[in-house]
Amino acid sequence: MEKLDTAGLTKKALQIRQDVLNMCCGAGTGHVTSSFSSIEILVALYYGGILRYDVANPGWPDRDRFIMSKGQASVLLYPILADLGYFPKEDTERFCQADGKFGVHLQHDVPGAEITSGSLGMGFGLATGMALAAQKDRKLHLVFSLLGDGECYEGSIWEAAMFAGHNRLNNLVAVIDRNYLCVTNFTENMLSLEPFEDKWRSFGWNVKAINGHSFDEIFGALEGVRSRKSSRPLAIIADTVKGKGISFMCYNPLWHGIPPSGDEAVCACSELQAKEVTS
Numbered sequence: 246m247e248k249l250d251t252a253g254l255t256k257k258a259l260q261i262r263q264d265v266l267n268m269c270c271g272a273g274t275g276h277v278t279s280s281f282s283s284i285e286i287l288v289a290l291y292y293g294g295i296l297r298y299d300v301a302n303p304g305w306p307d308r309d310r311f312i313m314s315k316g317q318a319s320v321l322l323y324p325i326l327a328d329l330g331y332f333p334k335e336d337t338e339r340f341c342q343a344d345g346k347f348g349v350h351l352q353h354d355v356p357g358a359e360i361t362s363g364s365l366g367m368g369f370g371l372a373t374g375m376a377l378a379a380q381k382d383r384k385l386h387l388v389f390s391l392l393g394d395g396e397c398y399e400g401s402i403w404e405a406a407m408f409a410g411h412n413r414l415n416n417l418v419a420v421i422d423r424n425y426l427c428v429t430n431f432t433e434n435m436l437s438l439e440p441f442e443d444k445w446r447s448f449g450w451n452v453k454a455i456n457g458h459s460f461d462e463i464f465g466a467l468e469g470v471r472s473r474k475s476s477r478p479l480a481i482i483a484d485t486v487k488g489k490g491i492s493f494m495c496y497n498p499l500w501h502g503i504p505p506s507g508d509e510a511v512c513a514c515s516e517l518q519a520k521e522v523t524s
Contacts, residue, residue, distance in 0.1 A: 268337055279393070312391070314367070319350050320347075322355075326355070366402050369419065376409065393424075413449075418470065418480075449477055452479075
């Protein structure tokens with residue numbers, strides 16, 4: 246895959262937003278807002294020359310592993326993998342359909358996927374195990390995992406974080422989508438995660454806080470990621486907006502897991518199309 250410049254990445258992020266919205270509206274289900282907060286992160290990884298992968302050989306032993314621990318955003322991964330050529334884009338039109346292969350949560354048999362993503366907190370433990378295995382086998386590939394901030398209420402997240410820090414897994418990168426929202430409320434109202442950066446540092450991680458919608462800041466945080474001198478795993482806390490791209494869905498917990506329909510779907514599509522015209 247040719248590495249895109251900032252303009253190309255911005256255009257690609259808008260395209261993926263449109264694809265995710267169309268898939269979820271067509272199926273009447275899916276996590277639009279949870280996906281929209283993570284789009285720039287995944288676009289940077291897959292189109293910005295960060296992840297190493299081979300579409301023609303999905304099982305390439307030296308590929309980097311991307312683990313979608315934030316399983317509710319699985320619908321975001323499908324149009325990206327289709328766009329890269331892992332499978333025909335027409336397959337995504339059957340999202341959550343009886344004859345389709347793509348569900349709300351990721352299945353490991355989807356070409357380009359590494360795991361089945363179910364309960365929150367599960368994927369990060371798998372990512373940590375993969376990083377340890379790579380270290381023991383003296384492999385040079387990296388393991389990236391996308392987490393949600395609400396997911397960090399799970400005790401398994403901190404067990405894995407403690408394990409990774411203890412074992413000095415500097416081949417492991419955790420990107421935490423810090424959109425400050427859970428299913429029904431803001432994280433700091435439900436159960437405060439702050440001081441969030443300090444928590445990760447206390448578990449033996451290097452921590453960088455960034456704007457998760459800025460490609461410059463995402464690439465800045467990942468600069469030299471393959472040649473880091475630190476023996477610690479890397480946590481990137483990406484400040485994001487849940488529902489980024491559709492104004493009436495932003496900062497609103499009531500849109501969790503619910504795509505717009507009727508007039509609201511028309512408004513959402515129109516807003517994204519307007520961005521395409523002005524970009």
